[in-house]
Amino acid sequence: MSEKNERRPLPDPASAELRGLISDAETRAVYDVLYQAREEPLAMPAIRERVSALTGKSNLQMDRRLRSLRTHFDVPARRVPEKRNLFVYPLLGWNPDADKRTTRKNIPGSVRALVHHTYGNRCAACGRTPKDDQVKLVIDHMVPLDLGGTNDPENLQLLCDEDNHDKQALFADHQENADALRKSLSLPEVHLRIGELLKAMAGEDVPKELIVLVAREENNGDPTKRMRELRSLGWIIKNSQRKKGRRVLSFYRLEHWEPWPPGGPQAAVVRLERARRRAKRAQKAPSGTDLRSTAVE
Template structure:
């Protein structure tokens, strides 16, 4: 028997006791009332700052926390994204999200420099925050090798960019679980169902279990397995930079053994066929 869909609770409902603080409930109420006219992140930040006086980094964290219980989709609208409250989260949560300990925060922030822009609190007056390289929503954990110091501005920009792909969060999480980089790349391309995937996102997913310096080579090697992959260069509407985009137009089932072994087996044969 199909599971009955849970209706979104109205603001003030006892069901909202799952939200940790009044700040979360203020955010929920704003998104609930704007369901037919979803706000941009700028509008969300302005509203929360006006009501509660919270810093931008705190507002971004509240949005992430809200996704522990509710589905909040980022829908592109021109150059920005609008955040639409859809319903209860379809992903089962193991429990409340645990805050990082003060010791871990101190260790991550000890370089005293933003890992993205290089600015420091002393020289540039920036505020540093702990960032998850791979977001928790995409399967990232709280291990030290998944944490880095980012200034509030870079952290906010990164989260806005990643939120572009929140609609694919379940697929990204599934792709990240594949033990081989070829598999992670391939599963991500399949998840886009023929749409273009940016190289910046592919690189992140490819390196989720271990860093891949040459993930582009892994992607090219998928063609040895019979995959048809096309590419294009285009300006990213979010970052403004020229990015390479990839699309899987056709693919084959994964081999029964390891993908690496099958690629190595086919590579010499392919080279001989070209000579």
């Protein structure tokens, strides 16, 4: 957070300043509850209960209210230790670039319908559905708005509440790397996105989950394959694992990198793969066979 916004006091819930920022009364009620609970942040059930008491309403669409608040304020989702599905939501202060942001526009119903159709009404991360698994699905920005994402359909996916909260918590855990994430997420090739993130965090163990988010590949892609491809370009990337409860977490640490090849890493990886296939065919071909006449790329 910038020094300016660290010193900038949060608006009082009843102030004209807050009403000027947030026109929706229910969203201001959510802010009020978070503001009053700054010393001891609340989990979602308690937030819902207190906001319902303030507004007299139960159907509050809390995900949308929080997204609206995050246009201006830093409200991360923080996992409660040892409780995988429980998160608290502290109101930490202003967003660093709050004055430069435009208010988050609601995603049109037609776009929401398109996203549900595209993902077959399934969570993009775990595949669960409301009908079969009783999960709630939300529209998620693959690249978060505060990291340069947009409301374009190509940047939207369906996530269940659990996976959406996990993603929010992961980004919150790496808030100090926001600049590296913002730069990486905007790059056009998957190898560039992963590689530049590793370079920015060189010497640190980068969790696989963060690699997957930056890769932005359908069905979570294959980080192990991408690491192999980067190694084929001369990069040295170490893999390690740690046990956390019942889960085994994977991490990648960059120890050496090479400049990006002319034409980009994707083209270089394709050339290397073609050369590998030709060499493999050459080993299998009978002596005297002219591979140039049989090779098909």
